[in-house]
Amino acid sequence: MAPSFAEATAVRAVDSHTYTVNLNSEWCVGSVPHGGVVTSVFLRVAATHFRKTLTTQNQPHTVSLHVEFLRRTQEGAATLVVRDVKLGRQTSTVHISLSQEGREEVVGYLTHSNIDTESGISLKTRWILQPAPPPLPADFTMLLAGGEDPNWIEQTDKPFPKFRKVSHRVRTFLPRAGQVMPGVVDQWLRLDSGEKFTNESIGFVSDNFPSVVDSLWIAEQKGKRPPFWYPTVALNLDIKKTLPLDGVEWLFLRVRPKTINNGRMDLEVVILDVAGEVVALSHHVVLVVGTERNMAARRNGQTKI
Template identity: 75%
Template sequence: MAPTFAEATAITALDSHTYSSNLNTEWCVGSVPHGGVVTSVFLRVATTHFRTTLATQNQPHTVSLHLEFLRRTQEGPATLVVRDVKLGRQTSTIHVVLSQDGRDEVVGYLTHSNIDTETGLSLKTPWSLEPPPPPSPANFAELLTGGNDPNWIEQTDKPFPKFRKISQRVRTVLPRKGQVISGLIDEWLRLDSGERFTNESVGLVCDHFPSVLEDLWRKAEGNKPFPPFWYPTVVLNLDIKKVLPPEGVEWLFVRVRTKSVKNGRMDLEVVISDEAGEVVALSNHVALVVGSERNLAARRNDQAKI
């Protein structure tokens, strides 16, 4: 039985600045732990660190995250070492390194604050999603029981399920009539286990969506089959705008869009919002587009660069 999301992203404190995790095969793409799962592990480390070692800062919330994926991770034990970079009155920043078998594989900076006590200028902006997505589901409970919603339907034919094992851990609801334009994905997400999304889960949410390239591929290549590409993350940034309730939320909306796919590299712009339409987080990625064989290839010289 696959571990729950909480189990797959669980961490253990080894000392005041060192934590361990165990990256599980059921939450992988091929042989590589999903980047969103790794991101959530970093968020859990930061949250735990500010709740324990840095408790006197009273800054429980991650407000920004920047990760550099230096090498592909692998299923199994991982160690995360924290360095306190700046401890401030309003925000504090830590540096975290994830390593496996002596290799530094992912490095990041995470900034914390206390969103509940933040003060300062707040203004409404005229921003909205363009083009607009289909109207939100009228009844979320019905989406997973055959669903009669005129605008949304659950994705049941997930591509390459044996390669993208993580896709079986998340329920995905897509526009019934297809995406509004090419190179863009709108979706509603729910964890298959029934667990609720918290701010630490936003790491997974910002990196879990169907390929934004499939429709672009078909327009460029006609009937040529869409290959099982692997999209390793090079850089991931996350800007968290809202604290989700302590009990979490069942559903989150995600829009992801690419502006340029060139020479095997693409950008991804991600907007996450809740059922009320309020922005929860924004994310931007730099990702590669490579053959799936790169994911499964043996490591060379203990470096295993992407």
Template identity: 75%
Template structure:
């Protein structure tokens, strides 16, 4: 039985600035832990560190995260070491480095604040999703009951499911009439376990979406199916706009869009909304596009390069 999301992203403190995690195969793409799972582990480290070691800062909320994926990670144990970079009255920033088998593989900066006590200018903008997604929002009761929702349908024929094992951990609902534009994907997501999304799991949500490349490939190649690609993240940035309730939320909406796919590299712009249409988080990625065999290739001389 696959571990829950909470179990898959659990961390343990070994001292005031060191934490351990364990990446499970069921939350991987091929042999590599899913980037969103890793991001959520970083967020859990920050939340725990500011609840314990840095409790006096009273800054429980991540407002910004920047992660660099230096090397390919693997299933199994990992160690995360924290350095307190800047401790301030309004915001504080930590550096987190993840290592496996003595290799530093991922590094990141995380900035914390206290959203509940923030003050300052607030203005309404005229921003909205353009083009708009199917409206009104999905009837979640119908979707969960397996009924026919007029605007949204569950993705059941998931591509390369043995390779993209992570897809089994999430229920994904796509526009019934197809995506509104090539290079864009809208979805409603819910964890298959029924667990609720918290701010730590937004790190996972911002990196889980239908393949943008699949749709663009089919358009360019006369609807031919694409080969199995792997999309390793190089850089992931997260800007958290809203604190989710302590009990979490069951559903989140995600829009992802790419502006350029060139020379095996692409950008991804991600918007995460809640059921009310309020922005929860914004994310930007740089990702590579490589053959799936690169994911499964044996490591040479102990290296874990992508």
């Protein structure tokens, strides 16, 4: 049985600045732990660190994150070391590095604040999603029941499910009439376990969506698409609001690239809640490579992407 999301991202404090996690194969793409899971581990380490070691800062919320994936991670134990870079009155920043078997594989900077006590100017920007997505589901309960919503339907034919084992951990609902245009992915997402999304889950959510390559591949009439792996090189998060402490069941994502060129693409990810409010924005640098790169043997102890 696959571990829950909470179990898959659970961290244990070794000392005031060192934490461990066990990356599980059921939350992998091929042989590599899903990048969103790793990102959520970083968020969880930071949340734990500010709650325990840096409790006097009273800055429980990650407001920005930048993570660089230097090498492929693998299932099994990992160690995360935190360095307190800047401790300030309004924001504080920490550096976190993840290592396995002596290899530094992922590094990141996370800035914390207290969103609940923030004050200052607020203005309505009048920003909206363009083109507009299909209307909000009328009844989320009916969606789960395989119901009659005219605009949204559950994705049941997930591509390459044996390779993308992590796709079994979520339920994805897509526009019934198809995406609004090639290269745009709109979806409603929930965890298959029934767990609710918290702020630490946002890293996983920001990196979990159907391939944006598929509709563009079809639009350019390139024939049958080969299996691709999309390793993340860098991932940024800008978290706009706190989710309730007991979490939320549903989140909406819009994902869109601006360029895909020579096997590298950008991704812009917008995450909204059921009220249509922006929860987080994310930007990724992603490679598009053959799946054999994912499964290749690790040579000389290196795990380069």
